[in-house]
Amino acid sequence: MNPLSSRLAIDTTISVSRSFRRSLHRLFAILVWLFLVGASFPAVSQDFLTLDRFYLDGVGRAVLVVPVSPDSYYILYRGDDLQTVQAPAALAAGPSSVDPQPVELTDDIALVLSSTRFYRVERVPMATPKDSDGDGLDDVYELTRRRLLDALNASDATQDPDGDRQLTVDEYRAGTDPFRYNGPPAPHLTTDPDATMATLIPLRGTAAVGTYIRVEGGATVATNDVGSDGTFSVLVRLATNRVNRLFVSSVDSKGVASVGRPLEVLQDSQPPTLFLDFPTNASRLTVDKTIIAGRVGDLLSGYRGLRVWVHSSPAEGDSPLATTQFPTNSPLNANVDVGIGPNGTYQRANVPLVVGTNVITVVAADLLGNPTTRRAEIVRISLAGPRLIAVSGDRQTTNVLRRIPEPLVVRAQLADGTPMVGIR
Structure with a gap:
């Protein structure tokens, strides 16, 4: 000494x-x-x-x-x-x-x-400074982080306290903070699909150069590299007929992922439910116009964008197909009432009928255009013998047990249309 x-x-x-x-x-x-x-x-x-x-x-x-x-x-x-x-x-x-x-x-x-x-x-x-415990971290570095590191415990250098897949000693050498997540920044999406009929969709955006994109939450995990200009495009396969809750993240060369950017995409290739309730198939009517009504709903898209068209043939031309495209202001549009749950209703008034067989076609389509069709045949027959014809007061509405504003007026006439004398 x-x-x-x-x-x-x-x-x-x-x-x-x-x-x-x-x-x-x-x-x-x-x-x-x-x-x-x-x-x-x-x-x-x-x-x-x-x-x-x-x-x-x-x-x-x-x-x-x-x-x-x-x-x-x-x-x-x-x-x-x-x-x-x-x-x-x-x-x-x-x-x-x-x-x-x-x-x-x-x-x-x-x-x-x-x-x-x-x-x-x-x-x-x-x-x-020295490295008293020989863990690769100098004493001063550990002393200044006394609450998180122990200068006499070599095992803390091989921990990953921030969960970014980098050991404390590696972050010490790289000059990064071992107690702060050091993943790459989250990617920015330039496409933001909300709903689609497709099962394979492209996601585009920008991300840090040198990373690749990983998309989780679909039918399978999808990946693709980020280009040298910082842009990317990755094809994502969606699970069918459900909301796909996707997480889009950037992953660097060390396998460290960014915070996932959430994205919800509805894949809907399922048509709406549709029922034609009135008139029922093979009904026999004597009027030249009628109301067509029924139920409609969609479990996936709901009533957002739900549309119904009602067509009568031959009065309105040939019957449409399920793939027929109707204009927005089509006279065939039916009124849709969302109702409760998936059971909404629709109706179209004044649907024309010709004497004989009439084919009623109802087409419903959801937000994405998934169509469904129902058909019924209605027979219009001519009245034989005397009959009562409504003159005025029809189609009035009021509350139960209350008098309607105008009286109902009918006319009695013979089979050939001649008024019956003395009867009104």
């Missing part, structure tokens, strides 16, 4: 022996030897590291108090003999200039009876 270390060891031991004679007697001759060094400092008197105080705390742990040096930190070593004082027992950084209190170094392993333990305190410049 060099002369500086020897002198410090002798002086400190004498000081401790006088100050703690009663304590040592009470602990049955526990012997503690101390010597102090200033690492990497010139061996001159003004750089001597002195000991302010040494004591045993309430559980028998050795506590050494040394003067503060803001540009340094301190390492406490322990050993079983004077030649092997090499095991780091504690580290502490110098306090700030705002609160320049002495530095306390505590050995967490308590002393036992009838034992001898040696300690050495080393002062290390913060500009040239």
